[in-house]
Amino acid sequence: MSLAGFTTMSDFIRVEQLCRRFDLSEPWLVRMIYRRPKRFLNAVDNVSFAIERGKTYALVGESGSGKSTIARIAVGLLGPSSGRILIDGHNLHDRELSQAEHRRIRQRLQMVFQSPYASLNPRWRVGNILAEPLRTFSLVDGRQAEQNRVDELLEQVGLSASDARRFPHEFSGGQRQRISIARALASRPDFIVCDEPTSALDVSVQAQVLNLLKELQHDLRLTYLFITHDLAVVRVMAHTIGVLKSGQLVEEQDTATLIESPESDYTKMLIRSAPRIRDDRPVIN
């Protein structure tokens, strides 16, 4: 059963007819001389879906499908051309919002990025990286409280309090992703967009990070928008899957149904192309 267009009061995140167009036109002088029209790219083309609170929605697609663009619009790094994204009823891109209201919404959303190397400022100590959201949103009072919260965050992701003094380059890729996750948790958000969080990690480290994300979702009642191209990861991470192709949502189903009985040809192709290890693996313990 498709959920597109079906919205209920329990929808925590609602994406409504989202469109984002990029202007790829040549400079106007060139266009004047050669009489060429403007050229646009519809990166996101009328996408609508909803996410229930505490669940994970996966956006699956190849490069150029628009999934990263949607992720960036969801956290306010990009604006939509038309349509909107509502987080618990609030619209981040609403121009009528006051500064304070804007801040309140920003506090409730966060993002975990793909690259463990570029997502942490190499010149900042880990403690400061984690403290930044605390300071920006004035969430703690005084140095001691700040340090306590930083230590708490580090332990929550499986690192230790002494790691706060270190610099990012002293950590491995998997550990850096944990620090990114800790930073995302700092402002106690409700909604986290995970943009290919494990694509750059080795398989055994990926397992650690994915397990951590799921544990946190359960403990903190987080809602995830999970962006990925990897159907195998999606299988164990998501409740619902939306398949994106060239900016359009071509299919949307709960995980088991989509993978076992895909409807669109594109989805079938994606599932077919996913590399398989073997057909008769023992049960994962």
Add this chain to the structure above:
Amino acid sequence: MSAQKSLMGRFRESDFLYDFKRSPVTVVSFVIVVTLILLAVFADLVAPTNPFDAGSLNLMNGFTPPMQPNAFTGETFYLGTDDQGRDLLSAIIFGLRVSLFVGLTAVILAMVLGVSLGLIAGYRGGWVDSLIMRAADIQVTFPSILIAMLIFGIARGLLPPHMRDELAITVLIIAIGLSEWVPFARTVRGTTMVEKEKEYVQAARLIGLGSGQIMLRHILPNVLSPVLVIATITLALAIIAEATLSFLGVGAPPTEPSLGTLIRIGQDFLFSGEWWILLFPAVTLLALALSVNLLGDWLRDILNPRLK
């Protein structure tokens, strides 16, 4: 992991110190620069006489060759005296102070200006970037000495005559500083454009930080390493620029002569046999500029990202 070492401990074991000690040229340059800086800073204590105190000068001491007692007064001067009887050693030490002061302050001005404009141009992009870069392009088509002279000339035209000498040093600093900001701006702009796309900047934007805060706190620390190299090289250029301007007569005034001024004075007497009045200031200037340049070269090689 092992316990955190102290800052001094980490520095002593660092690759930086290791590479430094391996390069004799660099060590020598460093020693020369530090010595000259110390001489300049403690000029009052180090120089045997104060060459600018008119009362202490004895015209009869004029044109004394180095290390030879004067025919009239019997005084000996290490590096000889100039036409007015000023001890050349003292004059050089004080001149060094002027040269270094102007050079360093001009570089700091150029650095602050260039880095700020580079950050803004790289981060903002669009028409702001175009404007700043076109200004840079235009400025760079003129030799920096000409620009410095232009600024100097305008300032002199604007200022009333009695203030000209007093403010000469300030105008000199501004003139040289304004002519050297472009390399800073261009380098910082390039690095800023790269860093701006990285995810840690996105993470900062996500929590609602403004552009100014992001540029200052996040991007600036990451674009600074090439700036140090450019600053060292620009220091050498600034010192030479100041010397050139003073040599041409539009720089440091005679009341506060720099090495360049001394060279100009010395040039007048070169062909009448009093070679030392030109040679010693010139050698000092050469040593200073060359050492700073070599240090800058070494720094650039060291700070280059290398295979780990």
Add this chain to the structure above:
Amino acid sequence: MSETILSVRNLRVVFPHRHGALVPIDDISFDVEKGEIIGFVGESGAGKSMTGAAIIGLIDPPGYIERGEIWLKEERIDQLGISAANRIRGRRISMVFQDPLTSLNPLRTIGDQLVETILTHLPVSADEAKRKAIAGLEEVDIDPARFNAYPHEFSGGMRQRVVIALALCAEPELIIADEPTTALDVSVQAQVLELLKRLCREHGASVILITHDMGVIAETTDRVAVLYAGRLAEIGDTQTLLRNPQHPYTKGLIASTPSVEYGDISTELFQITGAMPRLDALPDGCAFHPRCGQALAHCATKRPHMERNRVACWLYNDV
């Protein structure tokens, strides 16, 4: 009986460093038969790319081969001078790299690059080279009409196919493919791997396929070698190894790989605790023992060597 194309014996690569030498490859031995596709799997830093670089002679200085032998058929190739090495590289051993963007010269047409490679290595005329180049393009399913197109006019997958054509055009005996499909979309990945497999069989070239992706290994290779911290953990027939892995690391690696075939939101993925050690902090004895759930007492002191059973683990070998 198949002939052995490549034989590596006790290879050891060292990077001298101020604080002591780093050893990215430590005592690796294996053979590659004619016409087989052998996979080298391992995580980042395991040494798989370094092995490929060592074979083709492209280790970045100050790294060097400290010990061991590499034999290409009857000829020893690890100690060649520059001109002899150049004759081998590209002609008898060629390489396919990960990034199709940087593997091709953006300023020259793909036809040009193919012809140049052919002329460098084969004693043919310019016309013959052009004919071969066009045939090469057809083989990789690229329309020969695009002979004069530039690399940027192609998509990532097509560029990688051009790179494969380049690798095959001089009729090499061995191709080293280092993560050839990692930068490509999943749908294109399958096509490119299929192409690589088919063409290598047709040309009789052996392939060393370096990757971190077990799925790629499963679908493309005949045999697989598992690398950990610069050492060989296990080596054997792909399907057998995947069905019945012996080394605890291999078991852990396979178990932690999610599959599109089963599992759901409640599945907790198997995870190997800890992380692969850095080269400057390798444990004594077996490099994997601190993370191994089945470690024995002497695993911490004695490094296991690979026996005839093709596993380097004290669980299977006598001390």
